[in-house]
Amino acid sequence: MTGPADLTEPAHTPGEVVTQAATAADLTGLDRRVIECRACPRLVDWRESVAATRRASFREQEYWGRPVPGFGPDDAPLAVLGLAPAAHGGNRTGRIFTGDRSGDVLFAALYRAGLANQPTSVSRDDGLTLRHTRIFPAVRCAPPDNKPTPAERDTCAPWLHREVELIRPTLRVVVALGAFAWAAWWPAFSRVYGQRPPSPRPAFGHGAIARCGATGPVLLGCYHVSQQNTFTGRLTPAMLDDVLARAKELAGLA
Numbered sequence: 001m002t003g004p005a006d007l008t009e010p011a012h013t014p015g016e017v018v019t020q021a022a023t024a025a026d027l028t029g030l031d032r033r034v035i036e037c038r039a040c041p042r043l044v045d046w047r048e049s050v051a052a053t054r055r056a057s058f059r060e061q062e063y064w065g066r067p068v069p070g071f072g073p074d075d076a077p078l079a080v081l082g083l084a085p086a087a088h089g090g091n092r093t094g095r096i097f098t099g100d101r102s103g104d105v106l107f108a109a110l111y112r113a114g115l116a117n118q119p120t121s122v123s124r125d126d127g128l129t130l131r132h133t134r135i136f137p138a139v140r141c142a143p144p145d146n147k148p149t150p151a152e153r154d155t156c157a158p159w160l161h162r163e164v165e166l167i168r169p170t171l172r173v174v175v176a177l178g179a180f181a182w183a184a185w186w187p188a189f190s191r192v193y194g195q196r197p198p199s200p201r202p203a204f205g206h207g208a209i210a211r212c213g214a215t216g217p218v219l220l221g222c223y224h225v226s227q228q229n230t231f232t233g234r235l236t237p238a239m240l241d242d243v244l245a246r247a248k249e250l251a252g253l254a
């Protein structure tokens, strides 16, 4: 998107996030605004202090240190919804799930499923492209201990909601990585599709499926690809393959 509507100051307040997200005309314009956002003081401090101090093994690299936008085509039928960028992953490289162990597991699985052109994701310019799939986090700045506060989650939600709105015409399936993403989906669903979530809300679980009204996409639960799950065997590559195969089937891609 070009033009005066894009020449906005960075969002500094929750209200400005609402306005800027709602008026983004397309994903390019949305991403441009997202990466300038400064609406959560604690997360701005954290992302920038991590970028300034760096991990020893990445000392020579310049960290991104900003909010991390979604990644993937704007006509994707399949979305993968995560929690937030990792301090030394997305917050370092500027692309979601890129440059950390979680991403290693996720992109290898997307490649096996035919949804990525390569199995690795190490930097923004590594040539990775996704097919039929867009990945985005519920919270766009790396939080301390991977735990955004409820207020930070809510402040960031309009970016997510607008992203879902912009891909709504093609969106058929949302894979929620973990309970946080599963919970973050329902306000997005209400906002974008104008419908109430099922009551009681379907419980998160690995392989859980929730139908979102007559017009919404199917929500598919998957354990998060965190090291906590993949190193312990709670989430295996085979389990991830099964979820992505099911997601492709539900999205009409199989």
Ligand code: SF4
Residues within 6 Å of the ligand: 017, 034, 037, 038, 039, 040, 043, 044, 067, 139, 140, 141, 152, 155, 156, 157, 159
């Ligand atoms: S978490 Fe979201 S709303 Fe908060 S500063 Fe980052 S991009 Fe902005």
